[in-house]
Amino acid sequence: MNKMVGKQSVSFSDPPCILGSASICGPKEAEGPLADYFDIRSEDPTFGKDSWEEGESEMIRQAVELAIKKADKKKEEIRYIFAGDLLGQLIATTFGIKDLDIPVFGLYGACSTCGEGLSLASMTVAAGYADCVVAATSSHFGSAEKQFRFPLEYGNQRPLSATWTVTGSGAFVVGKAEPEEGAIQITGITTGRIVDYGVKDSFNMGACMAPAAADVIYQNLKDFDRKPTYYDRIITGDLGKIGQKILFDLLKDNGIDISNQHMDCGIEIFDNEEQDTHSGGSGCGCSAITLAGYVLKQLRDGTWKRVLFVPTGALLSTVSYNEGQNIPGVAHAVIIERR
Amino acid sequence: MNKMVGKQSVSFSDPPCILGSASICGPKEAEGPLADYFDIRSEDPTFGKDSWEEGESEMIRQAVELAIKKADKKKEEIRYIFAGDLLGQLIATTFGIKDLDIPVFGLYGACSTCGEGLSLASMTVAAGYADCVVAATSSHFGSAEKQFRFPLEYGNQRPLSATWTVTGSGAFVVGKAEPEEGAIQITGITTGRIVDYGVKDSFNMGACMAPAAADVIYQNLKDFDRKPTYYDRIITGDLGKIGQKILFDLLKDNGIDISNQHMDCGIEIFDNEEQDTHSGGSGCGCSAITLAGYVLKQLRDGTWKRVLFVPTGALLSTVSYNEGQNIPGVAHAVIIERR
CATH class of the missing domain: 3.40.47.40 (Stage V sporulation protein AD)
Structure with missing residues (x-):
């Protein structure tokens, strides 16, 4: 039996597995120390699209499709997708996943969304509501600066305490699996x-x-x-x-x-x-x-x-x-x- | 056993109950045909606060607290809250529920959020992850017009196909209960x-x-x-x-x-x-x-x-x-x- 643990936790008796994952990033991340670990590194910050927002949607689409492929699953086997991003009304997610035709739970947890999505995904699989689901999230430097601070064209100065929004999307296929060593x-x-x-x-x-x-x-x-x-x-x-x-x-x-x-x-x-x-x-x-x-x-x-x-x-x-x-x-x- | 049904559905073998619900609305809804059914009808569209957004947060807070009270529960018995609203980055929800001290899953499903929240709430309770949770959502005419269309001060004309954003918040306590008649x-x-x-x-x-x-x-x-x-x-x-x-x-x-x-x-x-x-x-x-x-x-x-x-x-x-x-x-x- 899955069970409640303490005040805020759950433990899974038959833990769901991460069957596949995919990562895609922009040019700046592709120059960073973790670059070699990412599946797709784009030199184009709009990922072939006309705007930051459409580029972010394109990242999510590619990340989700690649994660499903790496998990050796078909789109039709994914029962739910748990996804969200930083933009108002989750437009990056909406336009990224709309053509996948997978029932969706839209999430907003700001930059904690990856944890929120993996939590709900594993709760769903462990409860037997699905054999296989996807959790996905994204952010984009250009769309986030426009959303939260200033348009990039304004060229504002940034204090040393400021962080830099990563252009990237990660997707995870969470599912039931035989508990093999190394899972x-x-x-x-x-x-x-x-x-x-x-x-x-x-x-x-x-x-x-x-x-x-x-x-x-x-x-x-x-x-x-x-x-x-x-x-x-x-x-x-x-x-x-x-x-x-x-x-x-x-x-x-x-x-x-x-x-x-x-x-x-x-x-x-x-x-x-x-x-x-x-x-x-x-x-x-x-x-x-x-x-x-x-x-x-x-x-x-x-x-x-x-x-x-x-x-x-x-x-x-x-x-x-x-x-x-x-x-x-x-x-x-x-x-x-x-x- | 809870089970997957068909392509997109789940049925609960031991169905969770709606143990309590609360509704709060603004002055226009209080003049509408359903007015008598709402728990709290405010004559003040900002609910005693300084802005539409703060007023919306205040609605959510009151709705959640009243639903918990009507369910004869204490705040400490609520294991999770599933909540969201229409505003960018869910600020109405954030500032409405932040002092409740309940672990939160932030949701965005636009005006479908009430269904998304009740779905996840009932999945969570039926799986034994919680004995009692809350699902809540809200919208506010003033904050929504500012977010999506024009500031109210602009006084734009509205075509006949347009709808009017309801100022209101609904909250639901979903939990395990003995299956009594009338539940x-x-x-x-x-x-x-x-x-x-x-x-x-x-x-x-x-x-x-x-x-x-x-x-x-x-x-x-x-x-x-x-x-x-x-x-x-x-x-x-x-x-x-x-x-x-x-x-x-x-x-x-x-x-x-x-x-x-x-x-x-x-x-x-x-x-x-x-x-x-x-x-x-x-x-x-x-x-x-x-x-x-x-x-x-x-x-x-x-x-x-x-x-x-x-x-x-x-x-x-x-x-x-x-x-x-x-x-x-x-x-x-x-x-x-x-x-």
Whole structure:
């Protein structure tokens, strides 16, 4: 039996597997340290389309189709897709997946969407509602800057605390499978609450999200009665260097030290000094392609056995920001283990 | 055992119950034909706050808290909340629920969100991942016009095909319960695909959404091998008068006549002639408060035994619209039965 664990977690008795994953990125990510791990690296930031938004949709479409192919499945075998992006009303997702003809659950968790989607995907498969589903997400530097900050043509300066939205899309096929050695399983989840520490600086997303990451990591360890050493890596989404420091401090205040296990996708995905990306990468795509490309390879190779994947989201819009609201955070934790 | 049914449906062997529901609306809805069914009717369209958006958040907060109270539950007993609204990055939801401290799954299904939320809520409870969860959604005329069309101050004219976004929020407590006579159960769901018939007119949302509604209703009847007469009512969200006609035509092309069972929340919620709301009400809140207030009362009273609730969403943003994209639709069907 699947069961509720502690206050916010679920463990799966017959854990669903990640049967296939795909990652696609833009030109800047293709020059970063993880470039070799991504399946498709485009030199064209609009992916052959006429706008940033259409380019982002094209990325999602390609990522989903490739993930299905790599899982050796057909589109018709996918019962649901759980997907979302950063743009208002999820237009990148809508126009990316509309022709796939797969029943859809649209999600918004800001940059935590990859964790939200994998959580719901694994809940759905573990409950027997589907044999095979897809979780997908994306972000695009051009469409995100236009959505949240300034049009690229404006050429605004960026403070050192700012992160750089990753142009990328990651897709995952989650399904039932015979529990073979080396299978990549989702064994449990911890779903996050919205955490608001009163931060208002949209150029310092790391500080907005770190409290939510600390909250859900703390809760995961508590619910499952584990030490950080249970995991080979505890992988946050896009806290960047400033957010990482806050995360360590908040957990240390609760007697938990994750500095030996911690990795942040936003810190890894760019060479932040060389590539002028300041505090690190961000966006739904940042954690999604780092998981699909780099992290899952470490698990498949057996380099790592167990990771806690914790993408982090900052909850704001230009409207909420301009009306003086805080920027709360949310984070969702997914336990991924090599069998 | 819960089981997959047909191509897009799930049936629950031990159906979750709607343990409590709450509806809150603004001044215009309070003058409409369903006014007496709503729990809270506000004379103040900003609900005591400084902006449309903050007012919308306040509605959600009040609806969720009242639904929990009416279900005779405590906030601490709610394991997850499934919630979303129409605004970019779900800011109405974020600031409405952030202080509730409940793990959250953020959803975007445009005006179909109530169906998406109830689907995931019932899947979660039926699988044993939670004893009790909340599904909630909202919309607000002022914030939606600003988001999708023009600021209210501009005073634009509206064509007769246009709908009027409902100011309202509906919340539902879904949980395990002893199967007593008269219990309101969610016995199954049919999850919709995105359907794009190439319509581009954002002042004719009914035409954008009707094909998706027809698709999911057709699939529900096919998956469960039912006739429309199985249901006392088949209730769409906000097709309005024009969308209703298209829905009937599309289903008749497939040999299905639902004209005796059909009800559209958008048509019922306003006196469209008297209240100058043209084609009908719309928005996530339209179907949500009609369900929470009017429909569930008919089921509780025993007037109806079985309804198919099918909220409908139009997938667009000002960016996708201005870039010349179509407006696809999506709809999610939830089977609600009185035991």
